[in-house]
Amino acid sequence: MNEYLVPLTSACTLVTLNYIAMKVRSRMLFDSYEQFLAPLLTGLACIIMMLEPLPEALGLIDLRSLPIFMAGLRYGLPVALLSTVLPSGFSFISHEDHAWFIIAQDLLAPALISSLFHNKEYRSGFLDIPIRHALQICSYVFLLRLVIYGFLASKLTWLYAIDQLFMLAIMSAAFIVITVMVNDENKSWRLQRQLELQANQDSLTKLPNLRSFMPIAANALHKRRISIMMIDLDNFKQYNDQFGHLEGDQLLRDVSSVLRQHIDEQDYIARYGGEEFILLSTETNPQRLQAYGERLCFVVIEAFLHKRQHDLTSITVSIGISTAESPEADLKRVIFEADQALYESKHSGKNRSTLYTDMQTASAPIANHKKNA
Template sequence: MIKDLFANLAILISLLFLYTQVSNRSPLTSKSSYRIKAQSGIFGGILGNVLMHYSINIGTTIIDLRLIPIILLAYFGGVVPTFISMFMVIGGRFLIGINISSYASSILVFVVAIFSVLISNSNLSKQMKQLLMLTFINISASILFIYLIEDINFLITLLPIYWIASYLSGYIAFNTVTFLRKSQELFNKYKSESMIDPLTGLNNVRKFDEIFNQTLEELEKKNKKLSLLYIDIDFFKKINDTYGHAEGDVVLKELGYILRSCTRTFDIVSRNGGEEFTVLLLDCPLDQAVQIGERIRKTVEDKPFALTQGGTVNLTVSIGVSCYSDTTKETGLIINDADKALYEAKRSGRNMLCVAHY
């Protein structure tokens, strides 16, 4: 029996770890998309059936941990994944055999699923919800055992073992999932922070390079146009020297907001370092890229940037534009050409937009 319980716990923990690695997404919540809820419910149903087949033998009776995935889904995901898992477990039980035991155990699964969903939506503490779910499993299963088993002496042996196994496996399962969810959240957080500029919330240069390279691969296959704006704040060092770096950061944040508001929702806006920004304009010809660039330049020129210490400051930007395939036929020259056009704008007096030469 101890070996069977250990094997069940090993299966439970291993499959929970495996699903976390395979799913590679944000943790399941009641607000997750229906697709994610459905996937989680299907996994829970599979896990429940696996645990049902690897049962724990106690004398002439077998018990299993099929209810654990159901209460986990109810606790973390709500109604949809719970009911998907529930129906899969019930269906799996009837595939094993149709008898009084299968009907009784299916009713148990249904009742536990309903109760767990109700408890998960309550205002109780997390620990109390978990305790009530596991206790309800034990009480409900005990009633089922008493109904099906006539040997009182065997029941006296069976029930304490089942309660201990249920509480132990439930405690381990809840803590395992909680650990995995925290690890997943931290991984997603660090992954996001490694790709996002913390000051402006825009993509950083690493993310820009990643998206740019991916875009080039698709560009050559689909033969679409791609434009790039290289943007640099004019005399930004003077702002830092005059008002301080904290006020310079305020200006950078506001410029990031302007860039997002002046571009299309699917364009890639990045801060590539210091006061240098880029906008990757997807499927955008040169004339449209120039219009967007001029809109940015004019918006910045006309806007007084508010400072935290009071007052405002005005600034301008210089912009270089390149476009595949309007200014170059080589994808490898898009960045280089935009950079050259930017410095041409700087040399020509700043506060202007220059287009790369073909």
């Protein structure tokens, strides 16, 4: 009777190991090395399950298959097969009876069966693992063992069937517990990610907010020169007064969507506040920046021609652009200069972009004239 306590003890050990592994993973940066660490840790878990000698060579078995189940289900066949290397080697080193047979039945076959239920979203944590998959995998392995034993022994005994039913119950219960633990950990991760996203995302436009923009822009500026565009929606107050704040909110969402679709792929746009947006651009050439700003002005007015015809209201944006002189430049200073250029665009007729350097060039003759006078 004591032999039936072996898989119970192993199941509790495996659940504990899984809990420890999840907690360590959540506190350390394993993502970059997961392709290598997953097979290693899975293989070690299999070996721990093998340390208790098998009660019978082909009868009651240990739970070495369970870690392989989760590896195949979460990571797919390549990782599951790699996970069998360590326990297979340990099986030969320890001179286990019927080593090839047990490797094929309890390591390779589970790797293949579990990988049939693999979904890449299980690995990322964005999708919970269905409990039915755990039951299906365990059931298929159970049936496989019955078929193999019946083929080798020529006659299936009731004792073997009962032992396997017992193991099926233990495996299913342990695998369900592990699956629930993994799903709960993924739910906590998704909740944390959602809270972080909400903290760094503008709730109205779904663009990043200024809080998330500033460290990204500062980090980019430390590496290279960048340009900042301040983009302001023209006549927004009049639009709000004429059509109401709900329509104004919808207009902000629509404009943010248009801008997000038409900025350069490597650029980063955020909502600055009110009807203003801020854009981080890797472009520093003045001519190309000017053309970039004019293109954004054009796509906005083009996107809302129907509103202009229907509401008799022009929907345009004005843009101010400033480029950092060097990677050591002060980001707040660059933003201030872009804001000054935006102010110039507003006072020059709107629906246009202005470079801060052009403002300086234009103001220089005036300053020299006043000085000479």
